[in-house]
Each structure stands twice: as C-alpha cells, then as structure tokens.
Amino acid sequence: MAAEHAAAVHDPNIGCTGLDHRKMGMWAFLGSECMFFGSLIGTYLAYKGKSINGPGPHEILNIPLTSVSAFVLLMSSLLMVLALAAVQRNDMKWGKIWLFMTAVLGAGFVGFQIYEFTHFVHSGLTLQTNLFGSTFFVLTGFHGAHVTGGVIWLLAMWVLAVRGKLGPQDSLKVEICGLYWHFVDIVWIVIFALIYLIP
Amino acid sequence: MDSSHSAHAAATHDGGHASVQTYIRVAVVLAILTAIEIGALYVPGLPKHILVTLIIIFGSLKFALVVAFFMHLRYDNKLLTVLFVGPLIIATAIILVIMALFSAFLLLARG
Numbered sequence: 001m002a003a004e005h006a007a008a009v010h011d012p013n014i015g016c017t018g019l020d021h022r023k024m025g026m027w028a029f030l031g032s033e034c035m036f037f038g039s040l041i042g043t044y045l046a047y048k049g050k051s052i053n054g055p056g057p058h059e060i061l062n063i064p065l066t067s068v069s070a071f072v073l074l075m076s077s078l079l080m081v082l083a084l085a086a087v088q089r090n091d092m093k094w095g096k097i098w099l100f101m102t103a104v105l106g107a108g109f110v111g112f113q114i115y116e117f118t119h120f121v122h123s124g125l126t127l128q129t130n131l132f133g134s135t136f137f138v139l140t141g142f143h144g145a146h147v148t149g150g151v152i153w154l155l156a157m158w159v160l161a162v163r164g165k166l167g168p169q170d171s172l173k174v175e176i177c178g179l180y181w182h183f184v185d186i187v188w189i190v191i192f193a194l195i196y197l198i199p
Numbered sequence: 200m201d202s203s204h205s206a207h208a209a210a211t212h213d214g215g216h217a218s219v220q221t222y223i224r225v226a227v228v229l230a231i232l233t234a235i236e237i238g239a240l241y242v243p244g245l246p247k248h249i250l251v252t253l254i255i256i257f258g259s260l261k262f263a264l265v266v267a268f269f270m271h272l273r274y275d276n277k278l279l280t281v282l283f284v285g286p287l288i289i290a291t292a293i294i295l296v297i298m299a300l301f302s303a304f305l306l307l308a309r310g
Contacts, residue, residue: 017276017278018276019276019278019279023279024278024279024282027279027282027283028282030283031282031283031285031286031287032286034283034286034287034289034290035286035289035290035293037290038289038290038291038293038294039290039293039297041294042293042294042295042296042297042298043297045294045297045298046297046298046300046301047301050301063237063240067233067237070233071230071233074226074229074230074233074261075226075230077226077265077269078222078223078225078226078269080269081217081222081268081269082219082222084216085216085219085222088216175271178269178270179270182265182266182269182270183270185265185269186261186262186265186266189258189261189262189265190258190262192258193236193254193255193257193258194258197236197237197240197254197258198250198251198254199240199247199250
C-alpha cells in the first residue's frame, strides 16, 4: 500500500483514485459517447416506419454485405488486443503487424460504408429523401466518422512503433487507443442488430 | 521510467489482462454469435418476436464480451465500470423514453 502510494506520488498521471488520469478520461469520454449514440439510435427507432415516401430499409439495406463488414470490424477488435498484448510483452515486431492490420480492417470497414452510401444515393436515398434517410445517414455517418478517426489514431501509433518511439513503457497509450477502437466496435454491434437485423 | 511503469501497474490493479488464448476464444464465440444472429434471419417461419428477442440477446452478449474481455473491464478497477455503465444505463433509458414518446414500440410490434 505504502509502495503503491509512493509510486503514485512520483507519477503525475496517477490521481487520488489510484487510477491513471488518461485511462479514466478515456472511460469518461466513452460514457459520454454512449449517450451521444444512444440519442441517435433512439431517434432512428422513434422514426422507424414513419417515412411517407420510399425507399425504406427493407427495400435498400444489403444484409449480406453489411454482415461481412460487421464481421471485419469485430475481428479488428481481436487484432487490437493482440497488438496490445504484443506491445506489453515487448514483441514490437508483432505489435507493429497487429496495429497495422487493425488499421487495415478498420479502413476496410470504412470502404464498405462508402460503397453502401454511394449505392444508396444512386438508388434514390439521400439525407433529405425521407425520415429513414435522415436518421440512417446521421447515425451510421457519425459512426463511420468515429471509425475513420480510429484508423488515423491506429496509423499514428503504428508510425510511432515503426520509428521506434513506441515500446512496452507506452502500452497505456496503445490500451487507450484500443479502448476507443473497441468502443466503435460495440456501437456497431448495437447498430447492426437494431437497424440491419431487426426487420 | 521504471517508477512510472510500476506506478501504472499499481494504479491499474493489473497485470489484469486476459491471455492471448482467452482473446482468441472470445473472438471465436463472437464470430459464432454473429453467425447465429444473421442465420436466424433466414430461418423460415420464425416468429418475429422470437427473432427480435434472439437478436437482442445475442447482440447484448457480444457487447458484454467485448467490454469485459477486450476492453478489460472485467479485470480493471470497479470505478471504471461505474464510469462506463452509468452513462450506458442513461443511454438505454434515452432510447426507451424516445421510443415510448413516439409510440415506436407499437410500430415495431406491427412490423
């Protein structure tokens, strides 16, 4: 206990709770993001089935394609924890590989979403077409923007690792990046279930 | 650097992360749950209320697995759980209240 306290005194990042400020800050941020996405999901569900004109979700959503992209994002979460585990055990070779592969899968997910959005616009569904278009594009668009931010963050971590500026002493940085990445994954788990799978 | 490292170790109550084998097992379970979720859509004659219940249960399980194991909340300080689960409850309440206000439950039931 005394040793923990002494160690905490030397590290300005450790607060009176005994937790790292950066990690606590990230969890608090993720909590606020829950409420942000909660309001967008609630709005989508509230307006579900209330569009006056089409196209509606059953006419336009491509479940097989989105299932693949959901699986890609889910597996990127596995690669993210493998990257963290590799960095923690100072296996930087695999740390770099997993970080880069996580970013690649994330970019793949964004690519699927760009294809989906383009296809929808060509099929006559835009942000202004109907209530479904407005709520769908705002919700999935904000999620896609979060994924894009995560990909940029992952690539930044990878560049640091390639330059030798990321080691096991920085594992908390990778962990915090991972927390954000897993969060965009769990948001997609909810969006995929509520919007794509529930008829 | 060392003192900072040990401070962090002490601060996060670790070495509390799961093993690589556990991560892989969790990923396999997540993949199976996703396959069942999607497969349920193609089961002919499955009543809608059972389909919706299955999707919500499997979706919640996947959510919990990622948060508990990949985000390490199962192994981390309980304060972090409070920081996340508190707003999550509020978010769920927001969804339910907005749906109730707009009678969305009735529309979902009608299909």
